[in-house]
Amino acid sequence: MAIPESSTPLATGHPSTRDARDVAGQLGTDPESGLSEAEAERRLAEYGPNELRAATRKPLWKRALAQFADPLIILLLVAAGVSVAAWLLEGEDPVPIDAIVIGAIIVLNSIIGLAQEARADRAVAALASLTRAQSTVLRDGRIRSASSADLVPGDILLLAEGDRVGADARVLTSHSLHTMESSLTGESAPVEKDAAILPALLPLGDRANMVFAGTAVTRGNARAIITATGMSTETGAIADLLAETKAEATPLQREVSRLGRTLSIIVISIAIVVMITITLVQGITSPADLVTVLLLGVSLAVAAVPEGLPALLSIVLALGVQRMAKRNAIVKSLSSVESLGSASVICTDKTGTLTTNRMRIERVVTASGETDVSSTAFRDLDAEGGATGAALREAEVTLRVGALANDARLVDEGGEIQVEGDPTETAFLLAAHRLDSERPSPRRFGRIGEVPFSSERKMMSTAHREAGGPVFVFSKGAPDVLLARCTDQRIGDEIVPLDDDGRRRALEAVETLSAQAYRTLGVAYRIAPEEVEATEGAAFDESHEQDLVYVGTVGIIDPPRPEAARAIEEAHRAGIRVIMITGDHPATAARIARDLGLASEADPVVSGAELESADDARLRDIVAATPVFARVAPEHKLRIVDALQERGQIVAMTGDGVNDAPALKSADIGIAMGIAGTEVTKEAARMVLTDDNFATIVAAVREGRVIFDNIRKFLRYLLSSNAGEVLTVFFGVVFAGVLGFTQASPEAVVLPLLATQILWTNLVTDSAPALAMGVDPEVDDVMARPPRGAGDRAIDGAMWAIIATTGLTMSIATLLTMDIFLPGGIVPGGVDTFETARTAGFTTLVLAALLTAFNARSARASVVRGLLRNRVLWGSFALAVVLQIAVVYVPFLQVAFGTTALEPIHWAVSIGLASLVIWVEEVRKAIVRARASRLDPDGIAAR
Structure with a gap:
């Protein structure tokens, strides 16, 4: 496919058929330094964001008209039309008051609905911006991370395993680069890429020197120059052919939609029954009576069905997801919130998630004993034999030598020490830094030579000249390898021969530390031979790693995150199993699991080899009883997820590598690491942790449960208040004679509430208070109960x-x-008119509906718990009360809604009887709490 000239600076020829350097030249890019930031900004303004064209948004007038397409609103419009017709026939009133009021309420409802939709759209759009992919580019000669949306033609793209390709690009250099292009070509196997020129423009699947937007790097690395972005990419060409895609509703949204349809049928049936009952009991004597009954029935149906539920649900979910993002958990889709609240198992990696991903030296074992160096205040662990001073001096030398035989470095950034380099090497630097902060060393060494580490040698050495002194060789490596090269050992400040007993004790120390899940490294040194000193290290090689002085063995561990143990305890309290799945050694995994309270001494640790040999039935039994899996390969994760799901569990699974993607995709909640995770993993996951912290997962589960609780709150509130309106009208009509309505009313058709009053109640109680329910702070302890069943x-x-x-x-x-x-x-x-009594009853209904919102905050806890925490609810309550007062006392509103001014006694009775909803619920909640306490006095079920 040819690239449109309007979207790229390329003038002629497809980039796959031209030399990569020529392509770079025509795009005005230096392959060695990339574009400048200024030029990238200019091109971004010229070519636009690297995004697919969004679906055309409907204009405001169309979205406004769509608000009137609801069947219930159409019913109201028909009812208003009938009211106008009756007014024209009878002409008793100067204006058609009912029709005007209904029209005003329809407009207000539409404005509120339009505002809710707009807020939901903004919230979802903000969520999408949080999950935009990142790409690595070369600009101004520096490697930097940029949003894929900001990529421009001519950018130099740096690709590595796990990256998502951000735009179509011509490969410049490649090292075993393979990409997965199944989304574009249908090719199931990864495709190898290189920079060779193609003889002609080949089909998409054969363009081996091109990488395409949206594909994934499965292996290798490469540099490529971007040739097309946005809709000019191959993915864009496909997207251009697609019709507008409708977002899929979440299971909860589908349930609420079903509920709305069911309620519509029920309430319309009730409205019909009410109208028939009025006709039979009270009779219809005029067209005005018919209009009154019709308006009542339609208003009852409209008020009783919470038609704003879908928009309200979207707003609550989206706002909840944004709160999660502020706590470092980016949830990519609203449907995932539902799964989060139901999670029954969290399968988590160890390194960087449960641990700090920063190796730390905690123990140093030397000839004189063992020393704890996990903090600044080093202390001797051997209280016998008066070895404290010697062991401490030996530990100091061990750390100093390890810090010198080192390629990592410390960087002081604004007074805060940062480390760069291999985690094991930085552990030595940090330990020595803690040491020097307490005991400054006058010695300074200049490095003059190195024999680097290799997996075959299992050690490294460096040569250093001491200021004004000799040249030293400092070595560190596997203890057994290093001991084989040692002839002496350091005891205190003396050098003594290393005999067999000394070697045995050193190796025993290694076994002891290994049993405690420490990674072990030995440290040794010597004064360099004369030829090294004479040539400033030019002749320094492996031959000089002999006749070393063994100093000590260090125990290194990636320590647990301080907050991880609390998070695991919280998960267990919430009825959630936590399973560690790691590629580390079983001893290390077991140690960390015990330290975190994830497993006990008696709990088994199952290895990947055991999983390999287990059939599916055996695996289901294993996952039911095993909290720790070690030496596990990525492909085993998928089997573990499947086995747990077959047992009916809702599984959350963490991952960071490319091979973790299938397991994350299969899990109910795939969780990618934002720091260590690849773009492919983030793409497959439903949630991304920006801090790679296990505690964030548990916090997100809590937030997910709170969101679901809040959804239940506003459903409980809306349906309760709507039921109150329906039952008031129904019983008021059926028992009009018993209640004295027919005797007191001068109207031919006696109604407990007017149609306009019903619509007003719906307007002031169903909007702001319901939204306030959706953002309510946690009232019940959501982590004190087991997960919600699927x-x-x-x-x-x-x-x-x-x-x-x-x-x-x-x-x-x-x-x-x-x-x-x-x-x-x-x-x-009573001595009041029917109009006054109806106004008082109307006010009681509105107040009772508003007070129900405070009840609905919990199905168990007293209304006073956290009563003042929801300021939005209090604000909406106050606004609704002010509006109700206006309806009662403002003259033109009195005419519109059939009200009259109330005396203080009316308000006192209305407030007192409206509060019945509080007292009845308080009694019910007390009974529920007492029954729960009697059945479970220790709260075991809740935990």
Whole structure:
């Protein structure tokens, strides 16, 4: 495919058929230094971001009109039209008040819906920006990381194993580069790439000197020059052919949609029953009566169905995901939040996740004893024989020699010490630095020669000239290798021959440290022979690594993260198993697991070799009882995940390498390391840890549970208040005579609430308070209960019981308020008009719905727990109360909503009866807590 000239500086010829240097020249790029930052910014402005074209966003007017496409809104519009027609026929009122009010409420609802959709879109867009891929480029002669969206034609792209290719590029140099191009070509095997010129423009799958956007590097490394970005890439060409893609709904969103449809059917049926009941009980005598009944039925259906649930759900999920991102856990899709709250097993790597990924020397064993050097205050562990001073001096020499036979370096960045180099070597530097901070050394050595480490030699040596003194050889390596080259050992400040007993004790120390899961290294030194001193190290080679003085053996370990043990304890409290899967030695894995409280002495450690020989049935039994897997290859991770899932577990799995990608993809929650992880791993994962910390996983699980709890809260709140409205109208119509409504009302059709009052209640209670529920801080201890089952519903039987009880309480409180102020009925003695009584009942219903929001914050805890923590809820409550007061007292609103001014006694009764929803729920919650305490006095089930 030819590259469009408008999207790349290339003028003629496909880059695959031309010399790579010619391509670089035409693109105005120096292959050795890349583009300058200024030129890259200019090209980014010229060619645009390296992104596929987003789906065309609907204009505001179309999105606004879409708000009126809801069937229930259409019903309201029809009802408003009928109201206008009746007004035109009868003309009793100067204006069609009902139609105007309904129209205003429709517009307000549409504005709120439009705002909610916009907020959800912004939240999801912000989430997408957090997961943008990164690429390594060469600019201004420096290697730097850049967002793949900022790549431009002419950029020099540096590729390594695990990278996701950010743009189409021509290979400049290649070292065993292989890429996976199945997403473009369907080729299942990795394709080898090189810089050779192609004789002609070949099909996509045969362009061996090109790499393509979106493909993955499976092996090797390379430099390539970008020739196309964005829609000009091969991936862009395919994307151009695709129709607009609709985002897939999450399982929870699908459940809520099903709930909405079910409620619509139920409530419309109830509305029809109510209208038929009114017709049969009270009769229809005029077109106005028919319009009144029709408006009531439609308003009841609209108010009872929470049509804003999908948008509200998206907002709550997206805001929760953004909170996770602030805590170093980037969740890539909203659906993953649901899985997080259900996680029952966390399979985690050891290095860098449970440990600090910074090797530390903790023990030094010398001829005079063992010394703890894990902190600045070195202390002797051998209290026998008065060896304290000698052992400490020997430990100091051991650390100094190890720090000199070293290729790592310390860097002081603004007063903070940073290390660069191999983790084992930096461990020596950090230990010596701690030593020097307490005991400054006057000696300084200049390095003049080196024999580097190799896996065959298992040791390294350096030659140094002491200021004003001789040349020294400093060596470190495997203790057994080093001991074979030693003829003497250091005891205190003296050099003595190394006899067989000394060798035996040194090797025993190695075994002891190894049994404690330490990695061991020996340290030795000598004064260099004369030829090295004379030639300033030019003649320094392996032949001079003889006749060394053995100083000591160090025990090195990658220590556990301080917060990891607390996180594992928290996971166990939440009913979540934690399984360590590592490629390290079993002894090391067992030691770290015991230190973290992940396993006990009696727990088995299963090796990769055992997994290899186990069939699927045996593996299912193994994963059920094993907390630690060691010497595990990446392919074993996939089998472990599958075995756990076959046992019904919801599995979270961490990974960082290319070969971890299949396991992450298969896991319910694949978790990639943001620091150590490759782009391929991040692509396969559902969550990325920006700090590679196990504690962040547990914190994300907690946040996931809080988000799901909050979703249940606003569902409980919305459905309870809507049930209250429906039941108020239904019982008010059925028992109108018993409650004294028919005797007190001058209206032909007696209704406990007007259609406009129902719609108003829905407007002030279903928007801001519901959103406040969605961002509620944690009330219940979400980590004190086991994981949610995969088949558990968002609304279970217990919640439906709460919804029904609360709705019934709201309706009783509303109707009882009206009865109290009317003459006759169940509670005789009232003297108010029906309009006043209905206004009081209307106010009771609104207040009861708002108070239900505070109840809904927990299904078990008292309403007073954390009562003042949700400022958004208090703000929405205050706003709704102010609006209700306005409806009651502002003259034009009185006309619109059929209200009249209330006296203090009316407010007192309304507030008192509305609070019934609090007291009834408090009694129920107390019974639930008492029953739970009686059945489980120690709280074992919760833990």
